[in-house]
Amino acid sequence: MQVQGVDAEAYALARAHKPEHFVLERIVRPNILALEPYRCARDDFQEGVLLDANENALGPAIAPGSAYESLDLHRYPDPSLHAARERATALRGLPHPAYTFLGVGSDEVIDLIQRCFARPGQDKILICPPTYGMYRVSASINDIGVVQVPLVTANGAFQLDTPRVQAALRADPAIRIVFLCSPGNPTGTLIPLRDVQQVLDTPEFAGLVVVDEAYIDFAAEEQALGRKHGTEPVSAVSLVHEYANLVVSQTLSKSFGLAGVRLGLAFAQPPIVQVMNNTKAPYNISSPAAWLASQSLSEEGVARMRENVRTLVDERDRLCRALGAIPAIGAVLGGNDANFVLAQVLDRPRGVPDSQRAAHVYETMARHRGLVVRNRSSELGCAGCLRITIGTAAENDLCIALLTELLA
Ligand SMILES: Cc1ncc(COP(=O)(O)O)c(C=O)c1O
Structure with missing residues (x-):
């Protein structure tokens, strides 16, 4: 069975050829793979007299003159959220919006990935402490086990212990998702892409690698200024073209200063993004959030x-x-x-x-x-x-x- 709802153009774009052994359909939870995504009339028709969605035709009950009056708040948000998605895709140098998922903060992304790809009561995630606490919290909520392979902490290095990560993946086929945080929280430390690549290439690992890049713009800007990090790319988004088992999560909460808007992003090959879109709540991103995100992702923003x-x-x-x-x-x-x-x-x-x-x-x-x-x-x-x-x-x-x- 194939992922439902991926359009032909998006599938044609999904050219990642690494790692050879990876088959997405084998790691999507069977109930998610079989899911008929929720559809509404608005997916097909956005124009005309709209009496399809039980909205309130008289308009939003907010004070007149509100900054949001122009946003048609009495209508459900456009499910494709095109401006924000297109701008985020272009900013990160990916070829098509089908590579980009928008979530309610990256916390939704972290949770959704676990819900899509790890079976409750059976599967596990791998984390590298000290790390961001929500990977474990989401795992607990979803009844997913947690394997820990600590970072190398000596002298505050906070680097990945790649051989031990690979050994853990080899030893435990129940591990479905590896969460790497780069730059890490609370470590503030970038993980070189060669280490991420080693994990992605682990022959015995059939699952996904998620690189959480909530803070990546701080590292990228220092590189752009020639202060740090040499010339190799710092963001794992540069590997999304090549690797079918990679998801990179980012957020507008940190460098863009929009923590209150709750807008997270995930970049991956289109079939992974489609699985996540099939599974999320139909209108997870509100119209004001989508509008604010598109403003922030504009050239001036x-x-x-x-x-x-x-x-x-x-x-x-x-x-x-x-x-x-x-x-x-x-x-x-x-x-x-x-x-x-x-x-x-x-x-x-x-x-x-x-x-x-x-x-x-x-x-x-x-x-x-x-x-x-x-x-x-x-x-x-x-x-x-x-x-x-x-x-x-x-x-x-x-x-x-x-x-x-x-x-x-
Ligand atoms: C590493 C990391 N990932 C994700 C998040 C959550 O970000 P968001 O506001 O997008 O949910 C945080 C927030 O502190 C974080 O430190």
């Missing part, structure tokens, strides 16, 4: 994103220098490739990471001084670590002043 990323990266470097001058803060761990830093609080006399002290500073700042960071000191390889998001210059100054004072 992307230019603004890049400018903001450059400002945040400069502020991040300034914050790192200031943290380096606080004796009770040791190394800033990881590769510093995102919009946060992982600062390690020390037990000063002994010069070792001090998680209790980190917890105390975190609590004091949040409860009594009105500045909230994230205590990550219980994460693997992150003893004593506070994860500090880069704020405005004034917010960063306040953070530096408070840490200097509280760690004196």
Whole structure:
């Protein structure tokens, strides 16, 4: 059986030839593969007198003059969400919108991939801690097992232990999805594409590799400025042409500054995108979200994103220098490739990471001084670590002043 609903043009575009052993239909859950996707009259007819969807013909009950009045909010959103999808596809250099899925944040993407490709009670995902918590939360919700292969954490390297990942995949055929986070959260560290490729090419692995690139624009911009990462591509989107077993997830929540809009993206070969489209709720992206996303993905929006990323990266470097001058803060761990830093609080006399002290500073700042960071000191390889998001210059100054004072 083939994936339902992929149009011929999109299938013709799906030319990924690697890895040779990969057959998508074998890893789609059988009930999902057999699914007749939900269809509505609007899929075929968008014009005319529309009495097909039980909408409210009198219009939206919102205050007159609202900025959203022009969006026809009394109508269900256009299911193809074409402007946002087309702009995202073009921005990432893919040939057709059929390569692009839009979700309610990348959190929906993470959940949906598990629902489409891992059978509850039987299959597993593989994660590489320390990593983003939602992979595991979604697995628990969907009754999917979790295999962990820690990153190499020594000296804050936070790199993939590729031989151990491959050994785990070989040893356990129930693993259907590998989640790699690059740049990682909380590690802030880019994973080189040669390591991702090794996982994609693992001969005994029949499943999917998801590369979560929520923070990729920060690494890409530094590369564009010639500051870091050489000349090889940093984003796994560059591998989507070649690999039929790859999904790259991104989001407008970070570099584009639209966390409130809830717009996540997944880039993959069209049959994978079609499986996800068949499975999602029919109108997952609201009209305002689709409109805001298309504005943000316009030429002006992307230019603004890049400018903001450059400002945040400069502020991040300034914050790192200031943290380096606080004796009770040791190394800033990881590769510093995102919009946060992982600062390690020390037990000063002994010069070792001090998680209790980190917890105390975190609590004091949040409860009594009105500045909230994230205590990550219980994460693997992150003893004593506070994860500090880069704020405005004034917010960063306040953070530096408070840490200097509280760690004196
Ligand atoms: C690595 C990573 N992936 C995904 C997300 C979720 O992003 P979204 O806002 O698109 O759901 C986050 C949010 O912090 C994240 O750190």
